Amino acid sequence: MKFGVVVFPGSNCDDDMVHVLGTVMGQPVQKLWHKDTTLPDFGPGDCIVLPGGFSYGDYLRSGAIARFSPIMESVVAFAEQGGLVWGICNGFQVLCEAGLLPGVLLRNTNQRFTCKNAYLRTATTRSPITRRLKPGEVLRIPIAHADGRYYADEATLEALQANDQILFQYCDAEGRLSEAANPNGSLLHIAGICNTRRNVMGMMPHPERAAEAELGNTDGRGLFESLLEAAPLPAG
Amino acid sequence: MKFLAEIEVMPHKELLDPQGKTVANNMKNLDIHGVEDVRIGKHILMRLEAASEAEAREKVDTACKKLLANIIMETYEYALHPISE
Numbered sequence: 001m002k003f004g005v006v007v008f009p010g011s012n013c014d015d016d017m018v019h020v021l022g023t024v025m026g027q028p029v030q031k032l033w034h035k036d037t038t039l040p041d042f043g044p045g046d047c048i049v050l051p052g053g054f055s056y057g058d059y060l061r062s063g064a065i066a067r068f069s070p071i072m073e074s075v076v077a078f079a080e081q082g083g084l085v086w087g088i089c090n091g092f093q094v095l096c097e098a099g100l101l102p103g104v105l106l107r108n109t110n111q112r113f114t115c116k117n118a119y120l121r122t123a124t125t126r127s128p129i130t131r132r133l134k135p136g137e138v139l140r141i142p143i144a145h146a147d148g149r150y151y152a153d154e155a156t157l158e159a160l161q162a163n164d165q166i167l168f169q170y171c172d173a174e175g176r177l178s179e180a181a182n183p184n185g186s187l188l189h190i191a192g193i194c195n196t197r198r199n200v201m202g203m204m205p206h207p208e209r210a211a212e213a214e215l216g217n218t219d220g221r222g223l224f225e226s227l228l229e230a231a232p233l234p235a236g
Numbered sequence: 237m238k239f240l241a242e243i244e245v246m247p248h249k250e251l252l253d254p255q256g257k258t259v260a261n262n263m264k265n266l267d268i269h270g271v272e273d274v275r276i277g278k279h280i281l282m283r284l285e286a287a288s289e290a291e292a293r294e295k296v297d298t299a300c301k302k303l304l305a306n307i308i309m310e311t312y313e314y315a316l317h318p319i320s321e
Binding site: 060061064065068097103104106107108109110111151152153185 | 251252254255258302304
């Protein structure tokens with residue numbers, strides 16, 4: 001599996017992601033400039049990552065302008081062919097703006113940029129980034145965002161639940177969901193979701209900041225290990 | 237023909253607007269009382285050229301739907317004014 005990490009103007013977690021994928025996990029990885037119009041080296045068995053950061057300074061809305069970067073047309077086509085697409089933080093916002101994932105990420109209820117460790121409950125193991133985790137497993141992974149309040153209309157929320165598309169929910173250290181353990185006011189405590197085809201994934205927390213013992217936290221590593229086991233989806 | 241579009245983008249009424257709420261809650265610090273609600277949106281001025289008013293409206297609508305507003309969370313409305321050179 002090859003990895004491509006897209007660099008938008010204002011991305012700032014691209015190097016962390018390249019480091020974890022390449023140095024820590026030992027996978028082939030390359031950076032992709034947002035002005036590229038094709039993804040010639042990538043096929044359905046590969047993975048494109050949209051990293052965290054502040055693409056285009058978060059102007060207008062987070063992710064709204066990056067969604068029209070030249071490379072995004074290829075990323076949409078790549079996803080349609082069954083390729084894996086993983087957006088983290090600003091990458092999640094870009095995927096929602098692009099319509100590859102349902103819903104939107106609004107300003108945190110408390111109006112603050114929140115940078116801290118958050119507890120996540122694994123809501124499903126049926127996804128390329130959660131298949132190695134245990135159902136209900138609690139992970140402690142950093143969040144760092146101001147616009148992380150997941151919102152979608154009632155019908156979309158029902159569909160997310162019915163189709164088992166919720167990957168992670170904010171919880172306390174024991175895995176209990178509560179308003180106190182919800183750092184941004186997300187509906188259904190949503191921290192990450194996937195599409196119905198389960199090849200496009202988005203999440204606000206940063207597993208790439210929690211994947212090595214040197215950083216004192218390896219809770220994010222299971223997501224990368226899961227990803228390496230992911231089999232390509234059939235095209236169509 | 238040149239036009240000026242005055243576009244207003246507002247968060248949906250049913251959505252919590254934490255920015256507006258914070259502003260409303262702090263009005264009392266200015267000794268302004270009785271403020272019931274504040275909602276904050278965006279006012280966008282866009283100058284554009286188009287062959288007709290219909291074409292200008294089509295351009296502004298497309299810009300609003302695709303980029304300027306996210307219709308999951310926001311509504312938009314606009315007024316279009318012809319402008320002389």
